[in-house]
Amino acid sequence: MAEASKSSDSNAKTMTIIVTKGSLDWAYPPFILATTAAAMNVDVTMFFTFYGLPLLLKKLNLQVTPLGNPGMKMPMMGMHMGLPNIVGAIPGVDAACSVMMKNLIKKKGVASIEELREAAIESDVKMIACQMTMDLFEYKLEDMIEGPELGGAATYMEKAIKSDLNLFI
């Protein structure tokens, strides 16, 4: 009874997240939800595919782009400013925006993706690396963090079918 709400409990709620995007901004929702769900005793599985797969690399250098993203307005000089696409297309602008975003993240006490990923592993979030994407984009297992297992669509589906909640991000 004392251990009734542990995530290993067979009555625990389960969630899966398909992680398909690997930019700095898009990396947040899956890791925030996975870690928070795990903290709330949900058994979580993350499936990393396509551009989401590099989020499992040991060394992350995530970038954000204002290109084609009119919703991206950064707080600046007391207002919110976006960048026209033609400015965003200039080499170096993505890098500058990424640095600005990371500074903002730090200043506001928001966790880094590395921290959230570490927290996910610590709280037993299961991670599946898409084998097809590994082959397609020529990623090597030795460049990835320890922990994720390799699998494909069927491996994911087996989890998803039995899961209470399935998200595609």
Place this chain on the structure above:
Amino acid sequence: MANQLLDAKGLNCPLPILKAKKALKDVPPGGTLEVLATDPGSVADFQAFCRTTGNELIESTQAGDTYRFLIKRVN
């Protein structure tokens, strides 16, 4: 007097919850954890966290910019 104190001031979502979950592991069943936070979203989040995990939110107060939560570990 709470069994454990967690200072989550300056941290943003979801860090106060993640750290509270971790800290609760060191609290004996029936014991309490006191959390200090500055994230205004933590007020709703600690209520939801406690309702979902079955722990008891005994107190939720605010003093200036700081929110204080007292959580009783139920299981």
